[in-house]
Amino acid sequence: MVKMKHGALFSKRGLWVICRKVMFVIFLSSSFLTRTYAQDEKVSFEVQNAKLTEIISILEKSTGYTFLYQDEQVAAVKNLTFRFTNERLSVVLTKCLAGTNLVWSVEDKTIVLKREEKVGAQQQQxxxxxxxxxxxxxxxxxxxxxxxxxxxxxxxxxxxxxxxxxxxxxxxxxxxxxxxxxxxxxxxxxxxxxxxxxxxxxxxxxELEETVITGIYTRNIETFTGSVSTFKAEDLKQISPQNVLRSLSVLDPSFIITENRAQGSNPNALMDISINGKINVTDLSQEYSTDPNQPLFILDGFETTLEAIQDLNMDRVESISILKDASATAIYGSRAANGVVVVETLKPKQGQLRFSYTGNFTVGWADLSDFNLMNAAEKLEYEKLAGAYKDSNGVNLDENGEIINESQRARYYARLKLVKEGYDTYWMNEPLRTAFTQGHNVFVDGGDRAFLYGVGISYNNTQGVMKKSSRDVLNGNIRLSYRVKDLSFSNQTMIGKTKAVNNPVDFSAYSQMNPFYAKRTVDGEVPKYVYRESLAGANNYDYVWNPLWDYQQASTNETDTWSVTNNFQIEYRFLTYFRVRGNLQYQMSKSEAERFRSPNETFFAKTDADKKGTYTKNSSSNNSITGRLNLTFGRSFGDHTVNGVAGMQFSDKNQESYGFGAQGYTTDQFSSPNFSSSYVTGKPSASDSKSRSVSYYFNANYAYNMRYLIDFNLTTNGASQFGINDPFTTTWAVGVGWNVHNERFFC
The missing domain is CATH 2.60.40.1120 (Carboxypeptidase-like, regulatory domain)
Structure with a gap:
């Protein structure tokens, strides 16, 4: 019979730690103190007629030490009865082994039991x-x-x-x-x-895949109670070699990309993303800072934008985790109410200098098979029956199916003449092309145990299916890390340059054209208008403008962006189970958007000469400083695993923007404002905004035998946008879990 009264809970061998680095920290505890610790540690328990193996089990659970022995030597020791109250472990071991031929010794956190070597018997061993x-x-x-x-x-x-x-x-x-x-x-x-x-x-x-990376801490998935999906780079590349977000939408049904029909395949349009569906007001700007339905994006531990993730080269990604439930809000606060997407990029590896190159090439085209459009005759007949030619009183056809209104009847028969002449134009293919997309990534890394380095450069060129639309993204990154004993430093610098070119004429301008209008003249020229109808008054016409005419003009719509991001991290490990980490990020970006509309565009057909043609330029600059300091704890003892994280984060963001518009061009050969006649408005526009935020967070996690779990998250967030009366909001979450697969009846 074994009766256990009580015992202090200390660490046990066979730790269920999150990753190899934490194992490294645990082992760096002062091993020279181990023997003294074993002698001074005190235990309390009571046994009656117990086996030595049962006592060993009690000591392993209450002290955290692992016992090594040969089964046949220990199995023979039985019928032990002891009662120890706050007794030193060394005394307990000596008394339990008294009268046996076993002795004990300590090596690190291991107690070894073996037969005592007797003088004179050594030759027989x-x-x-x-x-x-x-x-x-x-x-x-x-x-x-x-x-x-x-x-x-x-x-x-x-x-x-x-x-x-x-x-x-x-x-x-x-x-x-x-x-x-x-x-x-x-x-x-x-x-x-x-x-x-x-x-x-x-x-x-x-085994390495069985971890959860939240951006603040890393956990064994066996002890994480939140809803999370984690995907490796190999999983993502099997779906799409170009865009990580497209891959996620296929791999995880809760990650939803809502198709924007107005933008189509525009490579410069930001995706409309939600996790588990939209829960807030819809039809707001796609810009990350203002869309309430969009998840929070974390890149290498720091908050980032949807645009940065969308432009990220697939070959730089190591893993992506999606946090879906209330635990995400409890970790990051209210800004993560719609989930969190955590992206980790590749880190340099130790070894000799390595050079790697990856590239991909894709071809895309528009699938117009879903557009089952009417031909010219069908479209004209549909207009007639639908009431497109009814009079001012709403009367359309007489009993013979003839249009009643005389002027409307004349309009109909003028168009019917075009149909009879064989005009049946297909407009949808005019603005489209076969798009070629290419991506290249070069990475050089290496180093030794103390110093690691990685240098990479990536380039993505994405052609839009719409003509005159494209996106070029060039990124460079340098990653350095240095370790000396328990202290480590790392720094990552990223520089990016993006050029976005938008098509000058929307696809809708083509899709709205009637098939009985001709694109070109009999001479192959592109006319400014495809049809005109006389209205009341002399020289008064209603024109149907030709989108191909606008396409041929020298109109432009381009945006240039460049950014610099620097992430610095320092980490110190102490007292075996603790780690303190500090992160500091500086980010700066500048963007210039220019749009020029030719004075020859049909948009200005009825505009005064001194207002034809426009030029607009909008410039913005952003810079931010973000810092984080946290303390983590992780320890396993017996069947128990405890993890904890406490820390704080702050950010300071500044944004400046200005813009102006000019009008009045006599030609589209020059788009500089010097060739305009006036400003569009009375004065240029400008804005300047600043925001600051601070958050405090705490997480505690307990697991028993990797079967029963409980998680607690608490965060308090304060921001200048909340005002001065009540700038803080607190969010908390409690989660419980049961790893059924670890139960004996599943084994």
Whole structure:
């Protein structure tokens, strides 16, 4: 019978940590204090007629130490009855092993039980030897904390900070060692005649994928209670090699892209995105800062814009996580009420200098098969029956199906004449083309254990299916990281240049044209108008303008944007289970949008000469500083896993914009305002805005045996937009989870 009264909960071997870096921190705790700690740690429990294995189980749960022993040696020790109250662990071990031939010793966080070597019996024992070596990862970086076990026994050790280990084992050529580490594939090595064995472990991709990255902290998906979907770069590329957002909409049904029929395939239009549908006012601007239905976007830990994610080169992406429920709001506040999209880019890897290039090329065209349009005769007959030629009293046809109003009847028969002459024009294909899109990415990285570097450049050229529409995106990035003992620094600089060219004539101008109008004259010329009808009065006509005429003019609509972003991070690990991290981001962008409308456009046909042709220019500049400081804690003891994060974030954003318009051009050969006659309005426009925000957040997570979970999130957000009377709002969330697949009846 085993009766446990109480016991302090400390860490246990076999940690369920989030990632290898946290394992590294845990192992860096002062190992030279281990033996003293084992002697001073105190426990309390009571057993009656218990087996030694039962006492070992109690001590493992209450102290966090792992016991290594041979089963047959320990199984023989039974019928133990003790009662310990706040007794030192060293005393407990000595009393429990008294009268047996077992002794104990401590190595790091491991207590080894083995037979006591008696004088005179050593010649009868099996000859032993020492095997030593080091354990590395795929890049050659030493791995601390790797478990090295003798196959078939519970005897083993762990690697030190430099990845080195040594272990006593029997002198048998068939002996094998087992190497295991969180996030890595286990490896079995036969010792043979070797006394030095160096091992390289490979990453276990399936295990590494079982993590959730929120942008503030990383969690094992087994302990995360929120609703989340995570996708790797390989998953995204299988769907679309060009756009990460398009791939997400296919992979996750909750990630919805609403098709904008007015914009069509315009490469410069921002997507209308929502997670789990729209819950706020619709038909607002697509600009991220003003669309209440759009999710929050996080790039490498910092808030970013929809445009930045939409322009992101697919080959730079490492993973994307979508946070969908109230936990996202509790982490980031009200601005994440519609979910969060967290994007992580590739980081440089240790090793020799590597050069990589990836490129892709796609072809696109417009599918007009859904446009089952009427021909010229059908369209004219439809207009007649639909009442397009009715009189002012609303009367359309007589009993014989003839148009009653004389003037309207004349309009109808003039158009019918065109149909009889064989005019049946298809307008929809005129503004379209076969679009070619290409993307290129070059990345150079390398470094050693202390210093890593990565330099990359990417270029995307996207042609729109509409003629005279395109988008060119050029990005460069430099990523450096340096580690010295428990302190690490990293800095990432990104520079981007974007040129957006928009088509001068909308697709709707073509789709609204009647098929009984001719595009061109018999000489092949493009006329300014395709049809005209006489109205009351001399020289008074109603014109049907030709969109092809406007397309041929020297009108332009272009936007140039460039941006610079710098992310700096410093991290310090201390006291085994703690990590403090500081992040600072500076971002600056400038944009210039210019639009020139030729004075020859049909839009100005009835405009005074001194107002024909317009030029508008709008410039904007943005700069922001964002900082974050957080403290994280992670520890496992026995069947319990506890994680916690507390921190704060601040931001300071400034935006300036100005614009002006000019009018009155005599020719479209020159678009400079110098050739205009006046301003469009009385004076130029300008605006200047500043905003500041600060947030405090806390997260606590507990998991029992990786089966039962509870999560608590709390955040308080303050912003200058809220006013001075009540600038803060608080959001919290509690989540519970049950990993049914970890239950015994599922195993």
């Amino acid at each position: 099996v000859k032993s030897r020492k095997v030593s070596g080091r354990v590395f990862d795929e890049t050659g970086q030493p791995l601390p904390g790797v478990t090295v076990m003798i196959e078939g026994t519970k005897l083993g050790t762990t690697t030190r900070v430099d990845g080195a280990y040594s272990i006593e084992c029997s002198d048998s050529k068939n002996l094998a060692l087992l190497y295991s580490f969180m996030g890595m594939k286990s490896k079995r090595v036969v010792v043979g005649d070797k006394s030095v064995i160096d091992v390289k472990l490979e990453e276990d991709v399936t």
